[in-house]
Amino acid sequence: MASPAGQEPIPGTTIFDGRMAMKGYALNKMCYSFNEAAARQEFLADEEAYCAKFGLSDEQRTAIRDRNALALLAAGGNIYYLAKFVGMLGLNVQDIGAQQTGMTVEDFKAKLKAAGN
DSSP states (O other): OOOTTSSOOOTTOOOOOHHHHHHTHHHHHHHHHTTSHHHHHHHHHOHHHHHHHHTOOHHHHHHHHHTOHHHHHHTTOOHHHHHHHHHHTTOOHHHHHHHHHTOOHHHHHHHHHHTTO
């Protein structure tokens, strides 16, 4: 599949396009709800019930349960909304980057630092 600019996508990269936005609508809507403290508390009290409230698919529920960032992206998650979810768990975007690259968080941070980021 070619990217919008006509270039080949980076291997292993999930492209968030219209199809993925539709696939991930419920997941992203749920993650957006975590802007509210009451929603975060409700989720942490009963994750399964909260996922059901938003109508998450089995794929999305499994990814939530497993705290698997790559699976969440593949299930239609948008990184900006997923940041709400991982932030609630005390994780950050570097933790997700480490998962995406198969590196430890420490190695991923060192790679970023070496690249000047």
